[in-house]
Amino acid sequence: MPPSSPADTTSTAPLCIDGRAAMAWMHTARFFTTAAQLHQLPEVQVPEIAFVGRSNAGKSTAINTLAQQRQLAFASKKPGRTQHINLFALGRQGAMDAVLADLPGYGYAAVSREDKLRWQRVMLNYLVQRESLSAFVLLCDPRLGLTELDEALLDALRPRVQAGLRFLVLLTKADKLTRAQQAKALSITRLQAGGGEVRLFSALSKQGVEEVAQLLWQWTRPEANAAADAEAAPPAPPEQA
Numbered sequence: 001m002p003p004s005s006p007a008d009t010t011s012t013a014p015l016c017i018d019g020r021a022a023m024a025w026m027h028t029a030r031f032f033t034t035a036a037q038l039h040q041l042p043e044v045q046v047p048e049i050a051f052v053g054r055s056n057a058g059k060s061t062a063i064n065t066l067a068q069q070r071q072l073a074f075a076s077k078k079p080g081r082t083q084h085i086n087l088f089a090l091g092r093q094g095a096m097d098a099v100l101a102d103l104p105g106y107g108y109a110a111v112s113r114e115d116k117l118r119w120q121r122v123m124l125n126y127l128v129q130r131e132s133l134s135a136f137v138l139l140c141d142p143r144l145g146l147t148e149l150d151e152a153l154l155d156a157l158r159p160r161v162q163a164g165l166r167f168l169v170l171l172t173k174a175d176k177l178t179r180a181q182q183a184k185a186l187s188i189t190r191l192q193a194g195g196g197e198v199r200l201f202s203a204l205s206k207q208g209v210e211e212v213a214q215l216l217w218q219w220t221r222p223e224a225n226a227a228a229d230a231e232a233a234p235p236a237p238p239e240q241a
């Protein structure tokens with residue numbers, strides 16, 4: 001990078017990057033830490049994005065696909081594979097500028113009621129209390145749509161969303177749908193996901209991958225967020241005399 005001159009002092013970081021650059025950033029993902037409970041996680045000073053959703057929805061696979069790494073997060077045909085909160089660090093040259101969190105799924109029928117409740121508590125504690133959480137990705141198999149448990153999670157997080165927490169509903173396994181089914185799933189989910197983004201995604205065909213990488217990059221840049229919020233904000237009312 002060229003040395004900065006005094007004339008550079010007004011320049012700011014870019015507010016968006018192209019798909020290739022976003023993928024290169026995602027490729028820096030590496031294992032950071034794992035914990036069974038919120039209080040065992042280290043605090044971090046960078047934005048964190050959590051991947052949540054029903055068991056088997058494709059959370060771990062989506063992280064691997066975005067990171068372009070085969071086994072960064074453990075994915076499996078067998079539901080209930082992820083049983084800890086696993087954190088992955090992002091950032092070039094060893095510097096950490098964001099964190100991804102892979103969470104255990106919910107709604108897996110074949111675990112005991114106690115285990116189910118314990119995991120739901122761990123996950124909700126994390127989502128409601130984790131200070132560094134700046135966005136979450138809710139993964140959903142479009143063949144099932146948003147289920148009662150997904151809706152309950154969105155309801156529980158509504159106060160945080162109103163306070164600025166961003167979210168994306170990611171319709172996974174899009175390769176299993178026809179074009180028409182994809183369009184239908186997208187429009188139905190858009191109606192349900194008040195305040196959130198919705199995208200189609202496939203680990204197999206790579207549909208949506210670059211786009212999601214770009215969105216996550218943007219969400220982890222405070223300067224890009226501030227610009228987007230300013231654009232979305234209604235114009236200030238005229239001043240009273």
Ligand SMILES: Nc1nc2c(ncn2[C@@H]2O[C@H](COP(=O)(O)OP(=O)(O)OP(=O)(O)O)[C@@H](O)[C@H]2O)c(=O)[nH]1
Nearest residue numbers: 055056057058059060061075076080081082105203
């Ligand atoms: N066809 C297809 N299969 C996928 C896709 N994404 C994930 N899968 C499959 O779905 C199954 C579950 O994927 P995981 O990534 O382990 O799901 P998870 O949400 O992490 O599951 P838990 O850890 O149990 O909560 C695996 O067999 C994956 O290969 C996709 O985009 N297309």
Ligand SMILES: [Mg+2]
Nearest residue numbers: 059060081082
């Ligand atoms: Mg998993």
